[in-house]
Amino acid sequence: MTDTPTADIAPEAPHKRKGVKRRAFLIGGVAIVGAGLFGISIADSNAAKDAKARITGEGEHSFATWLKIGEDDIITIYSPHTDIGQGSNTGLAQMLAEELDAMWDQVRIVSAPAEPAFANVGLGRAFLADMTGKPAIINGIPESFLSFIARQMNLQMTGGSTALRFTGQVTFQKVGAATRLALIETAAKRLNVPVGELTTQDSRVIHAKSSRSLRYGELAAEAATLSLDNEPKLKDPSQYRLMRQSIQRLDIPAKVDGSAQYGIDFAIPNMRVATIQAAPVRGGKLTSVDTAPALAIKGVEKVIKLDDAVAVVAKGYWPAISGLRALAPNFTDGGHADVSTASILAAHDALFAKGEADGEAGEGDVQAGLGAKPIEAKYQVPFLHHAMMEPFALTAHFKDGKLDIWGGMQDPLATKMLAVDVSGLDADNVTFHPMIIGGSFGRRLPMYMEIVGQVTKLAMQLPYPVKLIWSREEEVAQGAYRPQSSAVLTAALTDKKRIAAYRNDYAQPESAESETVFPYTLPAVSRRHFAHVSNQQTGAWRSVNSTQQGFYNESFMDELAHAAGEDPVIFRRNHLKADSRHLRVLDEVAARSGWNTPLPAGRGRGVALVESFKTIVAMVVEASVGADGMPKVHKVTTVVDAGSIVNPDAAMAQIEGGTIMGLSSAIGEAITLEKGAVQQSNLSDYLLLNMAQTPLVQDIHFLNSGAPMGGIGEPGVPPAAPALANALFAATGKRVRNLPIMTQAKG
Amino acid sequence: MAIQTSINGKAVALSAEPDTPLLWVIREELGLTGTKFGCGVAACGACTVHVDGEPTRSCSLPVSEVAGKSITTIEGLKSADGTLHAVQQAWIAAQVPQCGYCQSGQIMAAVALIEKTGRPSDAQIDEAMTNLCRCGTYPRIRKAIRAATGQAAQAVEGAV
Numbered sequence: 001m002t003d004t005p006t007a008d009i010a011p012e013a014p015h016k017r018k019g020v021k022r023r024a025f026l027i028g029g030v031a032i033v034g035a036g037l038f039g040i041s042i043a044d045s046n047a048a049k050d051a052k053a054r055i056t057g058e059g060e061h062s063f064a065t066w067l068k069i070g071e072d073d074i075i076t077i078y079s080p081h082t083d084i085g086q087g088s089n090t091g092l093a094q095m096l097a098e099e100l101d102a103m104w105d106q107v108r109i110v111s112a113p114a115e116p117a118f119a120n121v122g123l124g125r126a127f128l129a130d131m132t133g134k135p136a137i138i139n140g141i142p143e144s145f146l147s148f149i150a151r152q153m154n155l156q157m158t159g160g161s162t163a164l165r166f167t168g169q170v171t172f173q174k175v176g177a178a179t180r181l182a183l184i185e186t187a188a189k190r191l192n193v194p195v196g197e198l199t200t201q202d203s204r205v206i207h208a209k210s211s212r213s214l215r216y217g218e219l220a221a222e223a224a225t226l227s228l229d230n231e232p233k234l235k236d237p238s239q240y241r242l243m244r245q246s247i248q249r250l251d252i253p254a255k256v257d258g259s260a261q262y263g264i265d266f267a268i269p270n271m272r273v274a275t276i277q278a279a280p281v282r283g284g285k286l287t288s289v290d291t292a293p294a295l296a297i298k299g300v301e302k303v304i305k306l307d308d309a310v311a312v313v314a315k316g317y318w319p320a321i322s323g324l325r326a327l328a329p330n331f332t333d334g335g336h337a338d339v340s341t342a343s344i345l346a347a348h349d350a351l352f353a354k355g356e357a358d359g360e361a362g363e364g365d366v367q368a369g370l371g372a373k374p375i376e377a378k379y380q381v382p383f384l385h386h387a388m389m390e391p392f393a394l395t396a397h398f399k400d401g402k403l404d405i406w407g408g409m410q411d412p413l414a415t416k417m418l419a420v421d422v423s424g425l426d427a428d429n430v431t432f433h434p435m436i437i438g439g440s441f442g443r444r445l446p447m448y449m450e451i452v453g454q455v456t457k458l459a460m461q462l463p464y465p466v467k468l469i470w471s472r473e474e475e476v477a478q479g480a481y482r483p484q485s486s487a488v489l490t491a492a493l494t495d496k497k498r499i500a501a502y503r504n505d506y507a508q509p510e511s512a513e514s515e516t517v518f519p520y521t522l523p524a525v526s527r528r529h530f531a532h533v534s535n536q537q538t539g540a541w542r543s544v545n546s547t548q549q550g551f552y553n554e555s556f557m558d559e560l561a562h563a564a565g566e567d568p569v570i571f572r573r574n575h576l577k578a579d580s581r582h583l584r585v586l587d588e589v590a591a592r593s594g595w596n597t598p599l600p601a602g603r604g605r606g607v608a609l610v611e612s613f614k615t616i617v618a619m620v621v622e623a624s625v626g627a628d629g630m631p632k633v634h635k636v637t638t639v640v641d642a643g644s645i646v647n648p649d650a651a652m653a654q655i656e657g658g659t660i661m662g663l664s665s666a667i668g669e670a671i672t673l674e675k676g677a678v679q680q681s682n683l684s685d686y687l688l689l690n691m692a693q694t695p696l697v698q699d700i701h702f703l704n705s706g707a708p709m710g711g712i713g714e715p716g717v718p719p720a721a722p723a724l725a726n727a728l729f730a731a732t733g734k735r736v737r738n739l740p741i742m743t744q745a746k747g
Numbered sequence: 748m749a750i751q752t753s754i755n756g757k758a759v760a761l762s763a764e765p766d767t768p769l770l771w772v773i774r775e776e777l778g779l780t781g782t783k784f785g786c787g788v789a790a791c792g793a794c795t796v797h798v799d800g801e802p803t804r805s806c807s808l809p810v811s812e813v814a815g816k817s818i819t820t821i822e823g824l825k826s827a828d829g830t831l832h833a834v835q836q837a838w839i840a841a842q843v844p845q846c847g848y849c850q851s852g853q854i855m856a857a858v859a860l861i862e863k864t865g866r867p868s869d870a871q872i873d874e875a876m877t878n879l880c881r882c883g884t885y886p887r888i889r890k891a892i893r894a895a896t897g898q899a900a901q902a903v904e905g906a907v
Contacts, residue, residue, distance in 0.1 A: 085846030085882055248842060255847030256838045257831060258781020258821035262848060265780035273775070298764060317784070318764070318771045389785050389793055389848040389881050438783070438848030439881050472786040649842055653887065657845055660883030683790040683879060692873035694885040 051117035061224035063179045065118065066172065067096065069224075073203055073217035075102050077172075078112040080120035081163040082410050083251060084440045086713045087650035088163035090249045094646055095168040098242040099176030099234060101200035102216070109250060114412035114432040120167060164646050165614070165709040177232035182223040187214045190222075237644075246649035251436070263407030263435045264393035264469060271395065271465040272301065274458055275320040277327075278309040278450075278478050281676035283334030283535045286310055294323035303327070304458060311458060317469055324471075336535035336676035341484065344673070345380065347532050348486035348507035357528035359511045364524025369501025374490045375563050377556055380738045381548045383671035384482035384541050385686055390438020392451045392470040396459035402429045403459060405452070408437030414446035422456040441661070442540035448480040476686055477678045480539030481671050483508045485548045489556040497564040499575060500524070504552060509533045512545035517611040518553060519582045520575040535676055542661060543714035546612035550718030551666075551725070551739065554608040558726040559735065568607050568726065569595055581705055582609060585618045585639050588703060593620035593637035603634065606726025608719035615642040615710030619659070619719035621695075623727040631667055631728055631741055633695040640700065640715070643707040651712045655700050658716020664689035666721035670740050687742075750814045754779070755823030765811035769803075770794045772810045773820060781821035781851045785879070792878030795852035796820050802859035802875075821851035824858065834858050837895035845882035852878050857892050866896045 052062040055078060059071040068076040077096055083089035093109040096102075112118035180200055187205035188195045191212060199206050206213040237244065254260035279285060291303035294312050299319030304311045310329045314320035394407035396419075403423050409415040409432075416432035423430060437444065455468040470478075485508035492500045501524040506512065511529040518525065541547065561571035569590045576583040586609050589595075595605065603624045610617055622635040636659055645651045668687035672679045680686040725736035749760035754777060763772045768787075773779050773796065782805060785793030789804040796805045797819040824832040831839075834857050844850045853876070860867050860875040867875065872889055880888070893899065 085844065087845075248839070251847070252839055252842060252844050255844040255850050256835045256854060257825060258779070258851050260847055261780065262783075264784065265774075267775075267778065267780075316767075316771055316775045318767045321787075387881050389783070389791065389846065389879070391784065437846060439846040441881070469784070472788070653842065653845060653884070656886050657883030660885060661881070664883075682788050683786045684788055688879050688881060689883075689885075690879060691876040691885045691888065694883075696869065696889075698886055 054113050054115060054117065061220040063224060064175045064228055066175050067179055069216055069220040071217045071220060073106050073215055075107045077107065077109040078118065079109050080112045080118055081167060082434065082437055084437045086654055087249045087647060089251065090247065091164045091646040091650060092168050092172050093250065094242045094247060095164065096172040096176040098240060099173045100180050103203040104242060106203060111412065111434040114416045114434055116413065119413060162711065165711060169709060173234055174232055177234055178228040181229055181232055182226045183216055183219045185226060186219045186223040190214065243646050246647060249650060260436050262390050262438045264390055266395045266406045266435060266467065268465050271467055272313050272315065273317045273320050274311050274313040274466050274468045275317065275324050275471055276309050276311040276454060276468060277324055277329065277474060279331035280477060281333040281336050282537060283336050284308065284331040287330045287332055289327055289329035293326035297323045297326060306454065306457060309454065313462065313466060321471055333676050334535065339535050339676040340674050341672040344484050344532065344534050345486060351507050351530035351532060352488050352505055358531040359513060359529040360526060361513050362526035366501045366503050366524040366526040369524040370490055370492045370503065374492045375560060376488065376490045377559055377737060379487045379552050379555060381485050381551060382739060383484045383536060384665050384669055385476060385479045385671050386441045386443035386541060387683065387686060387688060388439030388441055388443055391472055391475045393467060394451055394455045395465060395467040396455040397465035398459045404431050404433065405455065406433045406435055408435045408444065409449055410440050410444040411446040415449065415452050418449065418452045419456045422453045423460055441542040443480055445540060448537055448539050472682050476680050476682060479671065480537045482541030482547060483538040487552040489552055491560055493560065493564050497566050499560060505530065506552065507532050509538050512549050516545050516549040519609060519611055521577055522575060543612050543717040546610060546718040550608065550610040551721045554610060554719065554722035555725050558729065572609060581616055581641050581707060585616045585641050585703060588701065589618035589620050589637055589639040592639065592699060592701060595620060602731060604727045604730025606723045606730055608723035608726065610718040612715045612718050613711030614708065615640060615712065615715040617715050617719050619723040621723040621727040623724055624731050625728065631724065633663060633724060635697040636695050637699045639703060641703040641705050642710040642712055644704050644709055645702055648702065651702065652700055654712045655716040656698055658714065659698065659720050660689055660694055662717040662720025663724060666724050666739055666741060668740050668742050750810055752813050752815065753817045755819055761810060763810050765809060767810050768806050769808045769810050769813055770805040773805060779820050779822050783848055783851055792856060793849045793852045795855040795878060797855060797859060800862065802856045821855060832858065834861065834895045837891040841887045841891040841894060843884050843887040843891050845884055849878060849880045853880065853888055861896055866898065867892060
């Protein structure tokens with residue numbers, strides 16, 4: 001195992017690699033695993049048997065782990081992704097059902113069990129190919145080994161806009177196509193006709209010549225005994241009946257009548273409710289707490305002290321939170337009392353001044369190109385909170401040596417394995433039951449899901465089931481924030497209004513190098529990372545590093561355009577390759593937004609072009625500043641090239657929502673620190689965009705260039721902030737270099 | 748002493764402590780989990796229900812204050828034969844929800860707005876629909892409200 005080209009497998013369990021960010025995690029750990037196409041290879045037959053046993057009942061037949069066909073024709077797809085509302089499960093079902101030629105009304109998609117047999121081994125191979133462009137590396141690794149490693153890594157993650165482009169394309173379409181071939185082969189035998197005379201439609205194999213057909217349900221038992229073709233031919237898009245259609249999302253009906261059961265809604269008899277407060281200064285420990293004031297409250301049953309937190313267990317949430325508020329726990333500050341927003345800014349400045357980068361990438365002689373009098377601008381962005389609408393909530397029950405946990409997390413399998421670790425139980429005695437998730441945006445990833453450890457510790461010492469709910473206050477104060485980051489951008493222009501050299505120095509905990517794309521072709525570019533880590537936990541916030549990097553680069557490109565006396569669209573065009581996808585997207589947004597048309601007085605237009613997760617998005621924002629000083633966004637025009645789109649309406653919703661999240665963060669969101677602790681307390685002072693602030697007009701267009709499929713959940717976010725900032729400059733002449741635009745003074 | 752009230756047309760006697768917010772009584776005592784906990788301070792609106800027809804943030808209303816009043820939750824919007832309310836149908840047609848967690852509250856706020864105004868203008872929508880949605884479904888919420896009240900789907904800037 002150690003002599004493979006991929007020996008840098010991190011030795012610890014995923015949750016222990018604190019500080020390892022999502023991308024690094026994937027590169028250093030999961031991305032190297034590659035995958036057997038269907039997750040189950042010959043050498044991994046125990047996993048195959050296990051998967052089958054877990055999902056098939058009487059009259060049900062399993063195909064390639066992820067698919068089950070019932071003799072009643074019901075087709076059930078097991079998704080290794082968590083649909084957090086982005087519509088990915090509907091999209092995955094469309095992809096598999098398309099290639100299977102399934103009757104849509106008979107298709108169901110459910111969460112795969114959080115078990116190693118359902119590790120998403122397809123994701124690893126795709127990620128490696130995506131990141132390195134060298135699929136040959138993984139092709140050289142035996143599939144049995146890859147499957148084994150994927151299970152070792154407990155990979156069942158949703159993130160990085162990967163569901164459709166990786167799991168969908170790499171695994172689910174092929175599972176559908178291969179299963180269809182097995183059904184045809186079975187039908188050919190049964191009807192005694194050549195395979196070539198058979199077609200499929202609406203879950204039937206049809207022999208037109210003899211006007212006979214067989215239902216998938218009556219072929220399934222025998223077809224399931226055949227070995228599947230690992231590289232089946234996929235349909236030509238011209239034959240699509242389900243893909244590229246705006247099919248209504250399968251999860252929506254239950255979300256309009258209140259019947260959808262989220263993690264926080266779970267209940268079982270005898271269950272208690274707990275809530276918790278961890279050390280307000282991250283890194284601090286609980287030293288003492290007088291439990292009496294909580295226990296005096298009716299309904300409170302127990303106060304439980306953890307190493308760095310105190311929890312109150314009660315008959316319901318209200319007595320639990322009332323009990324917690326009655327306590328005055330003493331925590332240490334972990335030596336972080338001097339950490340503040342200002343101290344982090346000062347540390348960034350000191351790093352820039354010292355000039356010793358922790359990482360550098362780029363090309364050309366930047367130092368020479370910058371010359372003696374470069375143009376320079378400094379930008380700052382704050383910590384951002386995910387603020388998913390459903391606060392963390394998990395229920396756990398330890399009984400007869402077995403631990404069950406219910407709730408919604410972005411990686412169900414890693415959740416289970418963390419509970420295994422914390423409880424000390426054998427993996428066979430721990431079950432995680434995935435439920436619907438009320439938003440995540442990166443917050444419920446396995447690298448920082450401390451609630452799993454907390455609820456496990458509570459359940460292990462309680463004789464009844466316990467539901468742990470984080471208050472919104474806890475949720476705001478104990479985030480896994482998008483890091484506070486600063487950047488100094490420097491460039492020089494030639495006398496022909498071209499960039500001679502461009503430098504992007506940025507300070508934050510982790511390098512952004514592996515995931516951000518700079519679309520412009522310049523003679524000399526340098527990207528330098530200056531590492532600074534505070535006491536705060538930082539993590540993946542929707543679109544990750546592309547939010548701040550998109551803001552830095554696209555704001556600075558705008559500044560350079562103005563310095564050159566050039567129109568911002570033309571200036572960008574002049575630095576893009578002719579015939580490139582980027583150029584086409586930019587031209588399209590200029591045309592559709594009426595870039596050169598007059599605007600009412602006081603309004604300005606700003607443009608931004610950002611590629612993230614292999615999808616290129618150009619955005620034009622029309623904005624003004626209201627009488628109250630608040631920026632007002634009137635219209636957003638967006639052009640997206642994601643290669644191809646599985647469900648146009650669901651993709652549209654992601655771009656709409658991503659844009660709003662990007663505008664929201666630019667206008668009002670900030671987590672600030674004082675004395676090592678977060679200053680914001682709730683959604684009353686961590687300000688999300690509301691209906692009235694949302695632009696009335698969002699004009700969104702997809703250019704389906706046919707390039708490899710890009711992500712869709714995240715790429716709508718990054719261009720919004722720079723496009724707005726550039727629009728405000730056009731409207732007012734004032735450059736926005738610090739976010740959020742409305743500084744939330746507090747205290 | 749039990750608190751007498753009516754939930755979704757049914758008379759109930761509630762045993763919760765009088766200071767308990769209505770939200771937790773609805774969720775934990777009555778088991779109606781369609782009404783959501785979002786912030787606990789009436790900032791987000793995920794807990795919106797109707798109290799005597801008024802959209803109300805139930806996380807911040809002590810249950811003692813609803814004695815003798817009539818409460819409607821998301822579960823009570825359907826008609827007796829199970830047909831969805833027109834607003835719920837408009838929500839499906841416009842494919843509004845993403846994560847869906849805030850949508851019960853959004854729908855309750857929208858139903859109240861429509862009952863009050865008949866055909867809300869964009870300005871009235873802005874004023875009444877203050878519930879937060881992190882997924883950014885606001886454009887579709889507006890579209891669904893407009894569709895449910897017989898207005899063109901696309902809002903027009905400048906129109907009131």
